[in-house]
Amino acid sequence: MENVFDVLKERGFIKQTTHEEEIRELLGKEKIKFYIGFDPTADSLHVGHFMQIIIMMHMQKYGHTPIVLVGGGTGMVGDPSGRTDMRKVLTKEDVIQNCNNFKKTFGKFINFEDDKAIAVNNADWLMDLNYIDFIRDIGKHFSVNRMLTAECFKQRLEVGLTFLEFNYMLMQSYDFLELYRRYGCKMQFGGDDQWSNIIHGVDLVRREEGAQVYGMTFALLTTSEGKKMGKTQAGALWLDPVKTSPYEFYQYWRNVEDADVNTCLRMLTFLPMEEVNRLSALEGAEINKAKEILAFEVTNLVHGEEEAMKAQEASKALFSGGGNMTDVPKTQFEASKFEGEGVGVVSLIKELGLVSSNSDGFRTIEQGGLSIEDQKITDKKLMITKDMFNDGKMLIKKGKKKFHMVEII
Known part of the structure; x- marks a missing residue:
């Protein structure tokens, strides 16, 4: 044996x-x-x-x-x-x-x-x-x-x-x-x-x-640059679904750097090494398939197949326009918050945790990294008002990988 x-x-x-x-x-x-x-x-x-x-x-x-x-x-x-x-x-x-x-x-x-x-x-x-x-x-x-x-x-x-x-x-x-x-x-x-x-x-x-x-x-779980893996903007990547949702957990692994795919597949899944080596050898856009498998496997182990499937569907909804968006991170606000002059876009994305500070928010917009409902935002002083919501919903995207649904009630 x-x-x-x-x-x-x-x-x-x-x-x-x-x-x-x-x-x-x-x-x-x-x-x-x-x-x-x-x-x-x-x-x-x-x-x-x-x-x-x-x-x-x-x-x-x-x-x-x-x-x-x-x-x-x-x-x-x-x-x-x-x-x-x-x-x-x-x-x-x-x-x-x-x-x-x-x-x-x-x-x-x-x-x-x-x-x-x-x-x-x-x-x-x-x-x-x-x-x-x-x-x-x-x-x-x-x-x-x-x-x-x-x-x-x-x-x-x-x-x-x-x-x-x-x-x-x-x-x-x-x-x-x-x-x-x-x-x-x-x-x-x-x-x-x-x-x-x-x-x-x-x-x-x-x-x-x-x-x-x-x-x-x-060996400690580190990136190819030697940094400890599992750190997010919000802090540690927790196993408790209340502290880190299955969707956020899935997205973390879906978005690892190409150079870290092999390490994660080897150490955090039970896939045979032949499959680990095959997947991590993929290049270009193909490596995303390996990341999807990695994210599903690790989320399945930690949160179970049902939650892994939900997270996968939510991710597909955002990245490819198909699937169920139910499990995308969302925050609900009273509609009155956005009446009148509304809320400054930088203040809003900071409140949602998409950026760490006002300066981070301004920088994100300057670099073309923020979009609302697929429209790139260029005005750092843009006010978000009630009439900008589509059926009470608004999808905000930072960069290529961070999404947040805002709902008004």
């Missing part, structure tokens, strides 16, 4: 490993328990987390058991990895609520029936720790000199690193030890920014239990 390590490597996930040959051999001959941790820093998971979920799905498909660790304890501290400033400290109530939201989302992707996966919360063992005992028993294994060489700390030393955050590495390492003791967990996975935390966890299990465990990191 094919080794899942080879699958993950072929699809470009694997970045660093503690023991590459041993890990490949282990995953090929034994069904293991492994874990990935998710700190509840927001009330929804985002697309960066989704890539980690995809990895768990690959592993489960090959018979391995995911341990989904929600960081109800570590979330009270905040991971300094990849940060230039300290994370906002959340209240206990926020952490608990976020953890509950996360658990509901994981159930959509991971099969927890018959112990095929395990869900745990590190608050179960971290919140009641005796600090003196913890520092004596666990802290003695950590060299401050070595910790300060870790990338997650080095970049913070110039601007300031709190002792609260300095504890994070010990807590995450202790998670690995606890999961080894409770479940026989043999591997920890994480984004490449977690490398320092992971290798310290591997070392702690060795020192405390005399056991060999393993760690593996994965």
